Amino acid sequence: MRTAYRTCPLCEAACGLELTIRDDHVVAARGDREHVFSQGFVCPKGATFGQLTDDPDRLRRPLVRRDGRHVEVSWDEAFAAVEAGLRPILDEYGRDALAIYLGNPNAHTMAGGLYVTPLVKAAGSRNVFSASTVDQMPKHVSSGYLFGHPLTIPVPDLDRTDFLLILGANPWESNGSLATAADFPGRLKAIQARGGRFVVVDPRRTRTAEHADEHLFIRPGTDAYLLFGIVHTLFAEELTDLRDLTGHVTGVETVRELARAFAPETVTAACGVPAGRIRELARQLAAADRAAVYGRIGTCTVEFGTLTSWLVDVINVLTGNLDRPGGAMFPLAAHLRPSSGSGTGRGFTVGRWRSRVRGFPEVKGEFPVATLADEIETAGDGQVRAVLTVAGNPVLSTPNSGRLDRALGGLGFMVSVDPYLNETTRHADVVLPPLESTRKGHYDFSFLGFAVRNFAAYSPPVLPPDPGGLDECDVLARLTLILSGQGAQTEAAVLHARLLSAALAKAGCSDKAGLVRGDGPAERLLDVAVRTGAYGDGFGDRPGGLSLERLLENPHGIDLGPLQPRIPAVLKTPSGTVELCVPALADESARLLDALDRDRDQMVLIGRRHLRSNNSWMHNVPALVKGRDRCTLQVHPADAAKLDLSDGEPAQLTSRAGALAATVEVTDRVMPGVVSLPHGWGHDLPGVRLSVAAAHPGVNSNVLTDELVVDPLSGNGVLNGIPVEIKPL
Secondary structure (H helix, E strand, C coil): CEEEEEECCCCCCCCEEEEEEECCEEEEEEECCCCCCCCCCCCHHHHCHHHHHCCCCCCCCCEEEECCEEEECCHHHHHHHHHHHHHHHHHHHCHHHEEEEECHHHHHCHHHHHHHHHHHHHHCCCCEEEHHHHCCHHHHHHHHHHHCCCCCCCEECCCCCCEEEEECCCHHHHCCCCCECCCHHHHHHHHHHCCCEEEEECCECCHHHHHCCEEECCCCCCHHHHHHHHHHHHHHCCCCCCHHHCCCEECHHHHHHHHCCCCHHHHHHHHCCCHHHHHHHHHHHHHCCCEEEEECHHHHCCCCHHHHHHHHHHHHHHCCCECCCCCEECCCCCCCCCCCCCCECCCCCCCCCECCCCCCECECCECCHHHHHHHHHCCCCCCCCEEEEECCCHHHHCCCHHHHHHHHCCCCEEEEECCCCCCCHHHCCEEECCCCHHHCCECCCCHHHHECCCEECCECCCCCCCCCCCCHHHHHHHHHHHHCCCCCCCCCHHHHHHHHHHHHHHCCCHHHHHHCCCCCHHHHHHHHHHHCCCCECHHHCCCCCECHHHHHHCCCCEECCCCCCCCCCCCCECCCCEECCCHHHHHHHHHHHHCCCCCCCCCEEECCCCCCCCCCCCCCCHHHHCCCCCCCEEECHHHHHHHCCCCCCEEEEECCCCEEEEEEEECCCECCCEEECCCCCCCCCCCCCCHHHHHCCCCCHHHCCCCCCECCCCCCECCCCEECEEEEC
16 A cells, blocks of 8 residues: 545646555555645545546547547557548648647546647648537637637636636536636635535526526526626616726727627526626625626626627626736646736737638637538548547537538548547547556646646656556657658657747747756656746756756645736736727627627526536546436426426427436426526447447437538537427327
8 A cells, every 4th residue: 555646637726636555556645745746635536536547438548540440559550540540631632621620628637638739730731620619619619709819817816805706607516617726626716615606507596506696597598688788787887997007098088989888787688697797796795805707607607798708798898806815816837937018918809710611710730620520521622531539529619510420530640639438529530549557757847837826736646557557758759750751660758859949049048958857758847847847946057946856845735825806917918908898898798789689598508517417527426427417408397397398207409409307306406497407427339348438328419500600700610509499208
């Protein structure tokens, strides 16, 4: 028996785990009580860490499709098959004939943070897609316009706020998103314990809503009306106060003019929140000494997702709560160098190129995944004929996923980097599985940039390498070398050395190569990043600063203190100010106004989260799927009576995109006119090797989502507020 410590890689909360290891197996996992950020908190997913890594269905050697079957081969055979399959397609049809899809788990690995960008660059294709356009792209776009960069995203300063307004988020189940906050529920309880309040706006009475001081039902997809009503009230009642932001914000008067049309009495019929309550929310946000508005996936996966995400921060600005303790603030991760100067930069743009079939503008280097099937199915120059997926399952996670499933089946070639033969990778000609989490190091390149308190933690591997396995950095490096024309036989070390040299040169430390530490390529790149980052030792120039060595000496993490004000230096806008309203957002506000009188009588479908699920990842772990069926259709009692639906009986749902049958759960947790299905299920397709998930298949809600409807500013899919017809079966 021995004990090891590591950061849990299963969601965005970045909790510390204490692992008990026996005979090279994790036999127990619990919260690390000495962890500087999570302080012992653990959720059911983290507690099953060992079961997930020991999953007997997990792939540990490459697979190649032969005669319609996936068979195990050597790594050299697998990479040779990749080159043999991709090279003829790229040579004949060009680079855009390859599409790349990047799944959510890329954000949870060091390789994803370090090696995906070189991979995409080597591919040279404009057909790049990711899970961001079924999740968070609206927040990237709104932050890009406001602050000059799509990754400059403020987070609620949970540990110091007095009043928190939460829209479309359920951190009691999700553990938080775009706001890294271990024990998010405990932090919300702490707000109440110190005399503060938090209010939840959601079409469902979620677990978070149950614990809130107040829960307001809202019609799905109408959060922008509610938020504009708050903005209108702030101006109409002279409640705006920029406080320390005075002189750092432009465009306030433009927003004032836009908000005139959205009085609470005007928007209440559309959103379902009483006008008086909208006005009171504005007054509460303005009166609170420290307040923040936080919106998440329910505000992003809707038709006006970018506008809603923008309005969240407009309110934070107008109440003087942006970049202020207790408000919405900008974290500073240890691997990033701090900004300096006036905040002036190139700003944020979209549309450097457009998609071939539907003409979508590029956003943040990618196209909406809602159009991936179009690019595969539509003949002509630039048609996608090969797909590379990295840690993604778009057959379950993207709009009209049944259509995409069929399109993937008709490809000329497909390769997947994934530990499972799942609903997507069953189509692959080659599957390349990375090592288990226990056999590789971990540092959160993505999530530490969204932490509600600055800290740093690195976890070394807790088990020895698998002699027959391949580290994910090596897998992605060899794919990168194949795509750059250097051949399947080129050693991964060639790219590792190149990336290390580039990192040192970018940091102005090319002469420090001999001082870099780390057992693996990711660790060496991490050492360079933290030593030249905001808290680093500068390779000895700043004694006591951070380095990989110091992170290893502190297995429970290093606390770097509360968030600090960073405006104007954090900005990268042309004006050097928070640019509160750009023309694209003004135009979208006019479209929102035009949609005010839409007919909203039809039943609409929304998704939901569960603490024991994480998208489609976790359904093959017995402990996480035991108990009652969670993949049910939640229906309000009044709707059940009107539609003749019975609890526990099946119902048929039909949308423009497709149809499915689901078991009804009659409950007043959903508001009338709204039904809810969880996402990430549908494990009943042939060719999948997920034995536990297959016994608990559920239904795929994205059979119903419509790939033809997206948020126009970000291309994000509309996964909430889907019009459906329902009848008993």
